[in-house]
Amino acid sequence: MKKVHIIGIVIIALAIGAILTTLGNTSSYASFSEAAQAPDNEFHVVGKFNKDKGSVYEPQVNANLFTFYMIDNKGQEKKVILNKNKPQDFERSEQIVLIGKMQGDDFVASEILMKCPSKYNDGKPQETANK
Amino acid sequence: MEYIGEHLWIGKIGNVFVILSFTFALLASIAYFFASRDNEETLSWKRLARIAFRIHSVAVIGIVSTLFIMLANHYFEYEYVWHHSNKEMPLRYILSCFWEGQEGSFLLWTFWHVLLGLILQRTAKNFEAPVMATISFVQVFLASMLLGVFIFEHRIGSNPFTVLLREHPDFANTPIFSKADYLQKIDGRGLNPLLQNYWMTIHPPTLFLGFALTVVPFAYAIAGLWKKQYTEWIKPALPWAFSGIMILGTGVLMGGAWAYEALSFGGFWAWDPVENASLVPWLTLVGAGHVMLVNRKNAQSLFITFFLSIITFILILYSTFLTRSGILGESSVHAFTDLGMSGQLLIYLLFFLYLGMMLLIIDRKLKIYYSVITLVCAIAWFSLMAADYTQSPVLIVWILASIVFLVIGRIFHFPQQQEEESLWSREFWIFIGALVLIISSFQIIFYTSLPVWNKLFDLKMAAAKDVISVYHLWQIPFAIVILILIAISQFFKYKQTDIKVFGRQLLLALIAAFVLSIAASIALHFTKPLYGVLLFSGLFAFFANADYALRIIKGNIKKAGASIAHIGFALILIGALISTSKKDIISQNTSGKSLESLGEKISNSDNILLTQGDTLPMGRYFVTYNGKRFEGINIYFDVDYFTRNANGTFDKEFSLSPLVQTNPRMGNIAEPDTRHFLTFDVYTHVTYADLASLKERASETMGEYTEAKNYSMKKGDTIFSSNAIIIFDSLSTNVDKAQLGISKDDIAVGASLRVLDITKKYEATPMYVIHENKIQPIASKVDELGLQFMFWKINPSNGTIEISLQEKKENVRDFIVMQAMIFPYINILWIGCIVMVIGTVLAILERIKRNRNKTT
Helix, strand or coil: CCHHHHHHHHHHHHHHHHHHHHHHCEEEEECHHHHHHCCCCCEEEEEEECHHHCEEECCCCCCCCEEEEEEECCCCEEEEEECCCCCCCHHHCCEEEEEEEEECCEEEEEEEEEECCCCCCCCCCCECCCC | CCCCCCCHHHHHHHHHHHHHHHHHHHHHHHHHHHHCCCCCCHHHHHHHHHHHHHHHHHHHHHHHHHHHHHHHCCCCCEHHHHHHCCCCCCHHHHHHHHCCCHHHHHHHHHHHHHHHHHHHHHHCHHHHHHHHHHHHHHHHHHHHCCCCEEECCEEECCCCCCCEHHHCHHHCCCHHHHCCCHHHHECCCCCCHHHCCHHHHHHHHHHHHHHHHCHHHHHHHHHHHHCCCCCCCHHHHHHHHHHHHHHHHHHHHHHHHHHHHHCCCCCCCCCCHHHHHHHHHHHHHHHHHHHHHHHCCCCCCHHHHHHHHHHHHHHHHHHHHHHHCCCCHHHCCCCCCCCCCHHHHHHHHHHHHHHHHHHHCCCHHHHHHHHHHHHHHHHHHHHHCCCCCCCCHHHHHHHHHHHHHHHHHHHHHCCCCCCCCCCCCHHHHHHHHHHHHHHHHHHHHHHHCHHHHHHHHCCCEEECCCHHHHHHHHHHHHHHHHHHHHHHHCCCCCCCCCHHHHHHHHHHHHHHHHHHHHHHHHHHCCCCHHHHHHHHHHHHHHHHHHHHHHHHCCCCCCCCHHHHHHHHHHHHHHHHHHHHHCCEECCCCCCCHHHHHHCCCCCCCCCEEEEECCEEEECCEEEEEEEEEEECCEEEEEEEEEEECCCCCEEEEEEECCEEEEECCCEEEEECEEEECCCEEEEEEEEEECCCCHHHHHHHHCCCECCCEEEEECCCCEEECCCCEEEEEEEECCCCHHHHCCCCCCEEEEEEEEEECCCCEEEECCEEEEECCEECCECEEECCCCEEEEEEEEECCCCEEEEEEEEEHHHCCCEEEEEEEEEECHHHHHHHHHHHHHHHHHHHHHHHHHHHHHHC
């Protein structure tokens, strides 16, 4: 057996290892109800902030606790507990991605990502005051 | 309607340049194609090709100048100008506006290709025709990105010269266009304020020059395969490959520096998809460059040399596709939106992938089979891709077919090496290094491409929460192997090495690295053994290369380029290791009072609450928030850092002013502020703040109380207001009822509360009164502190009372929630970057000189 063959086998083994561990280290997108079925696993849940119910952030009490209600893409609403600061501009978010687990009836999130509608696209041509 | 003051002529000029650049790129590629055949017409084809490419160059420079003039003169009738600039912008940002948009950044890329092409026309000699054929062909594709024409209802490219603001579909029926003189009244949207800094001026041109440079080794490799000059292409391509390594590396590191200085990533590298997308081609280019060095002498690992040179350029196209197609969606902070050109980009990417793979197969028959399969797949793909161009099994089939063909081609048809290389040769270990780089790149790009796999296979995978540790799991061991190879490779000789001499030469560096890494691991309290191993291999690479430069080549600076570059790379990884693994989030767990009162276990408490005027301990410092300043759209938050001296008083060390930009286009964006010291950095960024001016709010609500908060207290219990600590001492029935104005028959109990602020002590005694069976509590105020207490209830069963607390609204002081981190020894990383660039420049200069000496 040539060295090249040994090296080749090692490489293929490493590549397969990389794929397998990498795939093992993924979370998946889910709805609240899917997340509730596997409360031990972390999920990405996409949804919208329920503006009617508002949000609670009292930094004087706890700067690392922010709660609000989110409606997921299947229309289900859950209370979200985020162990982080309230993101700046939270109210303007158009879509939210949460990373976390269901705990009881609440979704405990450790990360939050937001999409703002203004991103890269706002403003129409309009008259400006003469300066 | 006749509009007043429009400059439609300049758009027409620009459009003429666009068409010229496309047409002549096409002509140049055809002419160069024929010029690279050996027959009597070669020379005249070459003459034609040269002229065509020069006209193409003039046209590209014409496009650039025209667009620049339009931006500098604020011709807002053009959508691109309106979209990316405005009147108030200083001239120095005009360049940034130029490449803010997709069209401009493609233009920048095209421009660098033109420059490289013009240099290659003079220097490539025998390789001019085949190399320039490929480059001209790439230019055809890039030029088409600006065409903006419709073919079968598909738009090809986006043309900044023909898209007028008033004709733009998004702005149909916008009222301002009903006026003939709208141009007098309009201002552009302007450059995104986030990008108004010097990084935006230097980072894109550097990165795109790096991108552009990868086309040269690619074109040479294609030329080598095409003309069956399997080794001759390597020598002239070498300096280009290393220029690419240097420039692309600088661009990637600059991106890291930008993220560290101006974005709130909390570090210089976050394994963000956009960062990975440019890191991976750099890694493969490094691999390509190094195997080229080996194979120019004796062709031992030619296949991998071709493969890496080709795949690097493909990965550059893939990286452009990832970042420009919007496919990354929510997985990146850099979310780019789709401008409708992603299908086009994908086709280009697949085309060049096909071209490279087809040529690598070598065997004529196999090439034909492969081409036929590709053609069938392409037709199937175009006819099936009704809704979504990525979600198609055809693509998967084609990729699998390509791999099969490539393997068959490699095994049966690729020129085989005559003898097996020795285990103790430099070429063998460099070859191993290149393989490690391939696997490393593969792991990164595979994980980064999760959104692509989701589309292709209709899955719902998402990156793990802790993405960084997933990458580190693989990349730290790879880095260790690479560093050890960097340490030992130069001591190997080509062909065969005397292993005793080799061991003796490396012993010194090995011992030095071993001793120092153990000492440093203990001093730094490394908890993971892997970090110690990485530190050791980094130091080993450092010492071995320093030793090589000083002892073996005796400090000859011209020849030490490689060693210096390797030292720089080792320093980068050592700096990254220490500053990342020993990153200290000092804003943790110091906000004392608030966390106690909650009594919960906080899982992720990286934030500290700073109330204006208060001083809190934070790591080795004490911090005070002094208030905020409004400057334009930026709000600065001034934070002072103190240390306590021997007398117990505070010495001010420095101030930081992290800011929040109230960006009208992207919302509010926090920008950190960092204090740099020689051995560490203190990084501070605001995660939450009330952005309204405090004065405005106070004047509206002067004198009002906040909503009451209720507390249940036992004797000795403590509660907190925003400015004081309140302790419940005792109950007393010894009450002067007459003074309070209540009758003798009423029951009255007073709660004695001690109210302590930082300097003084106050008393409050709210009364619990029962008057004719109704509870009528009497409030007690502490006016100096703006506090009001009510006593509502006594629970005899468990000995608690219920107290409510209200505060005056102006009492509530301004506050910020912020994060602060210390990055130790991050300067090692930056020094490493500079050293690596210097080393690479020296190596390139030496290489060019040697190439010249040999040809003359």
